Amino acid sequence: xxxxxxxxxxTLAVATLSMxxxxxxxxxxxxxxxxxxxxxYARLELLIPDFDVPKNKEWAAIVFYRNPDCIxxxxxxxxxxxxxxxxxGAFGCELLIEGHELWANGPGVDPGPLYVLSRNMTPNLxxxxxSWRELQALxxxxxxxxxxxxxxxxxxxxxxxxxxxxxxxxxxxxxPAITMNAYGRxxxxxxxxxxxxxxxxxxxxxVEIKLSPKTKGADPKACNAxxxxxxxxPGRPK
Numbered sequence: 001x002x003x004x005x006x007x008x009x010x011t012l013a014v015a016t017l018s019m020x021x022x023x024x025x026x027x028x029x030x031x032x033x034x035x036x037x038x039x040x041y042a043r044l045e046l047l048i049p050d051f052d053v054p055k056n057k058e059w060a061a062i063v064f065y066r067n068p069d070c071i072x073x074x075x076x077x078x079x080x081x082x083x084x085x086x087x088x089g090a091f092g093c094e095l096l097i098e099g100h101e102l103w104a105n106g107p108g109v110d111p112g113p114l115y116v117l118s119r120n121m122t123p124n125l126x127x128x129x130x131s132w133r134e135l136q137a138l139x140x141x142x143x144x145x146x147x148x149x150x151x152x153x154x155x156x157x158x159x160x161x162x163x164x165x166x167x168x169x170x171x172x173x174x175x176p177a178i179t180m181n182a183y184g185r186x187x188x189x190x191x192x193x194x195x196x197x198x199x200x201x202x203x204x205x206x207v208e209i210k211l212s213p214k215t216k217g218a219d220p221k222a223c224n225a226x227x228x229x230x231x232x233x234p235g236r237p238k
Contacts, residue, residue, distance in 0.1 A: 026102040026114060032095050035107070038116070039081050039090045041066045043180075046078035046139060048170050050205065053135070054180060054196035059209045060135045061194050062149065063163065063182065064126040065118070066093040071146040078144045096122050097163070112172045120163035127158040127182055127194065129211060156211065158192050160184035175201050189214025 031037040042064045044053050053060045070093035075082060082090040098121040101113035131154035138144050138152075149155065160182040170176040177199040186192055190213035197206045 026104060027106050029101045029103065029106075029113075031099060031101060032121075035101055036091050037095045037097065038065055038118075039083050041068070041071050041075075041082065041090055041093065042077060043165075044077050044144065045080035046142065046144070047080065050198055050200060051170055051176075051178060052139070054194060054207045054209065055132045055135075056207050056209055058132060059129050059211070060132040061182075061196075061209055062128045062130070063160075063165070063180070063194075064128070065097050066090060066095055068126050068128075068146060070094060073145060073147055076143050076145065077149075078139070078142065096120065096125050097165075110172070112169050114168070114173050116165075116167040116169070118163075118165040118167070120160055123161045124159040125161075125163050125182070125184070127160050127163075127184060127192070129156045129158060129192070129209070130154050157187045158184050160194075170200075175199070177201075186211060186213060 029035040042062050044062050045051060053062055055061070071077070072082075084091055097118040099116065099118040102115040103113045104110050128149065130149065130152045134152045134154055135144075138148055161184050163182040163184075164180070166177075166179045168175060168177045178196065179198075180194065180196040182192075182194040184192055190211065192212065193208065193210040195206070195208040197204055
């Protein structure tokens, strides 16, 4: 009788733990099939400096989540989010990435997801490279528009055929972090590699930006875009 009672209690305990685990399991939402995705145009912001853009001493890289041709001319990309308050906001522009979000409870309850995994949905995901010095000067004004980015002398456009980002959002995730990897082609020929890992708790901010312009018959603009240089150096720009 005692054995049966113990077995019954064990079964009840296991069932209770299983139900508790299910109750605490995060809600997974695929985007864009279920969730509309992030209400932002690009990985660029002024409010949270560590999450602003991947950058080194020479270059900054701007990855676009949505079609840059659709971004309103007067929108300040530095605010990051364009919420659907008086219109569709960023949701009105084509989403170029896909993936999934993990929520503690779900939209409407939580301020945002705990985790977001994103991959390119197109083989031509726009990634722009600009001089960090030039972009920093824009940051100092407090306003970064798409037109201002296009006007930067150092701008080199790229398109990623491979992109992945793992985001633990600041202010929501218990340990904010971002890891990004992208590979693609540059305008005028050549290729690029982009890697970024930031984790505040570990004091990590590792960025690798490699631009390898085509050395023969390359677009002169791509060569002149190397900060502080007037022509393509041998091999790839550092």
